[in-house]
Amino acid sequence: MTGAATALTLGNVSFANAAPADGEETRVVRGTLPPGSPDYVHLPVEVPRGVREIHVSYRYEHPPVPAGTQGNALDIGIFDERGTDLGGPGFRGWSGGARTEFFLRADAATPGYIAGPVGAGTWTVLLGPYTVAPQGLDYEVTITLRFGASAATPEPVYPSQRARGRGRAWYRGDCHLHSVHSDGRRTPAEIAAAARAAGLDFINTSEHNTHSAHSAWQGLWGDDLLVLTGEEVTTRNGHVLALGTDPGTFIDWRYRARDNRFGRFARDIRRTGGLVVPAHPHAACIGCNWKFGFGEADAVEVWNGPYTPDDEVSLHDWDNTLVAAVRGGRRWIPAMGNSDAHREHRAVGHPQTVVLADDLTREAILDGIRAGRSYVAESSTVSLTFTATDGRGRHAGIGERLETDKDTPVTLRLDVTGAPGCTARFVTDQGLLHTAPLPAWGTGTAEWHTTAAYASYVRAEVRHARLLPGRPGPMAAFTNPVFLGAVAR
Template sequence: MSAPTRRTLLTTGVASALTLGGVSFAHADAGGGDRTETVGGTLPPGSPDYVYLPVEIPRGVREIHVSYAYERPAVPAGTQGNALDIGIFDQRGTELGGEGFRGWSGGARKEFFLRTDAATPGYVAGPLRAGTWFVVLAPYTVAPQGLTYSVTITLRFGAPEPVVRPAYPPERAEGRGRAWYRGDSHLHTVYSDGRRTPAEVAALARAAGLDFLTTTEHNTHAGHGAWAELAGDDLLILLGEEITTRNGHVLALGTDPGTFVDWRYRARENRFGRIAREIRRAGGLVVPAHPHATCIGCGWKSGFGEADVVEVWNGPFTPDDEVSLAGWDAALATGRWTPAMGNSDAHRDPDRVGTPQTVVLADDLSREAILAGLRAGRSYVAESSSVSLAFTATDGRGRAAGIGQRLRVAADEPVTVRLTATGAPGRTVRFVTDQGVLHTSVLPGAGEGTVEWVTTAAYATYVRAEVRHPATLPPLPGALAAFTNPVFLEISPRTR
């Protein structure tokens, strides 16, 4: 198969896409046995984001098996080599919205299968109906020499097994009533590019002291049915997806079971508003993930106007998290309030589940209550379950506001900001406002203590707290051990 010319490239509603010549099994013998076809070609630099290989599937297919390979030639230093992702859509087609979506493994696997009763993790089991299916190839990066690939499709004929209906985890756990609950809402397993099973992740979540977790596989919902038996009165399991576009990643957090969210668009197509509305209709939150990550395609470029929450801290604290924190704080100073959260994004050993974790005040341990607390910003982020914070602002009459709340006071009325921390020995507490860091104090060696600072609404439109490790490269601050969403100080209209 020759390389595509410009005349064969189509810019469609699904980013830039190319449809190749098809593979037909239309005259295959449905009486039994296997049929295999292999096709290949070379994609040039500048290829479209998605290349569709139509496959004619006849009646009587019991299993579809697909494998692929591609060349990885040496490239000059500083030049990206070949990386090719793969997935599949069924006879319902490839339109944006994913009605025909049947699975995605990105670059994590070189083969997959689908049957009525089972499928490779990341792929959706179910009926294998006759019609035109589409293997989708996604050339993530292409070497100067081009990307030479081959795809092998095997059909196995015979009577199908009964369809297995997925079971999903319950939306409520026993909990402790209105309380602070700890969670990690960015996690991967073998259902995308992780190396851990759901059972292993659930065990690690419990060991990390978490009350809830959210499963967020890359570009697939196929793992939603793998968690039902792993939930319990001590662990609420929410469902979601990490939508991995070419211009950044975003979490669909806490969506309805079985919700698939499409990823085939770029920021320039101005489609993310529609996608965000779909996430909310499915009951979920829109959470841009690691917005300043430096990996290819990871930095978020679709803006924050549709965000319900933003993931400011992702995994072990790094300079790109510091940039995300600064960007989030700058938005606060302009009056754009989007609550912040932190998650581990754990994939495999030695990634630590629950580092960091978001601690949210919720009325109970349920999907509805946890999402409501996150949406309201009634939360803080800690590096582990050993760190706990309590943060309030109180006026002279004893009226108080907590994390994510607003306190209305006279412009010059003194307001006492108070942080109580445990599990942070020798860490530095910083109170941050729209002007910057206005107060610092070091916690005692025992790691427990209370820090107070007095300000006014005229001086600080909001106050948030950070707990930092000792600096390693002064004057740059040390890594975060914890931080809070802000308390807002509003000047009462009657006393302006």
């Protein structure tokens, strides 16, 4: 057992006697991992000089298990001769359980993996027993080294950090997307086309535990589409979006909440210019439920893909953080929504975060998300304007504060387009206090009057008709809050 990320190290795989000028050599490793195995298993591979390519394939058994019992699932990745230190420079790729084989060489690599020289030394194939059946997990790993002269490694080309934009305006984006560089099925070109078709102005590349896609967008960004680079840091205790980090940034994921390591990597995300955004915090999949707390969060992904009960729980949980923030005079955490689209049946841009930003640049978009100047909509057909105004002519918008006396009347106004048959809802720190039907054609206005003494903040929701009695309908859009009253000094 080694390190904060609990790991088991197996015996070395040696190619010591394999040094052909050309050709290849193969070694096969077999074993069994018992239930309760560590999170990660290191398989060291001694790589001699003169190797131009490493190819790895693997398979494992799927024995039948009783109903309600998890079967076998085994992830895979690789680190080079620079080592496996947590957050170190040795990372060369990860495909989780999405692939059964991969290769790396100087000029190319399987998506999810990083092209570059194959240096001599101890490489490490990283196995991740995600779940292990009661019978154990029988595996076989095949490692092939191909010898010969290496080609040059191309210089990576990263997306531009600005697009043309419209000055200070509302910009639409989807910051949680997966391509063939992790477990998605779309290519970057297909994602870019889908983003444009969905009316998006920006996207963020967020592959599971790899930054290989950062250099995969050449020719796909443009004046009409800003491409941010990031990662979905996929730990055993929840997923977090490293949103808008510097191109080429890798954020490690090999830790649990009990290891007390997340703060370090949250700081790494911010140090490289990005935002820390816990993703789908109440998702039901194994390892998806967020257990690191929200003390490091810059925003939280409240709505993930088609609206589900998981999202409803996330929304209520987020609303509780707003209540705690206003009562304790603490920083509040903005909400956002993203599609988490992996395949064609999940639409890019459903939902999308609409951000008020000074321009269509990386810096301006991230500033808008961080400040909460945003709302979430199910598509580009839905648009909102939400403002608070008092009798003295002062006003504030989404994510802002209306500094007004506690007893001065305040008017909240929500203008909606593209939401036929929906209902407007005004939610405060006391809960849902006002609803109003919107016109059948989908364009209309709802108003509500209150005071800062009665509502510390107000946020707006637009809901479809109820599907079940006693429960609110699916979400069409919601805003971050407008805060009311003077700031406590």
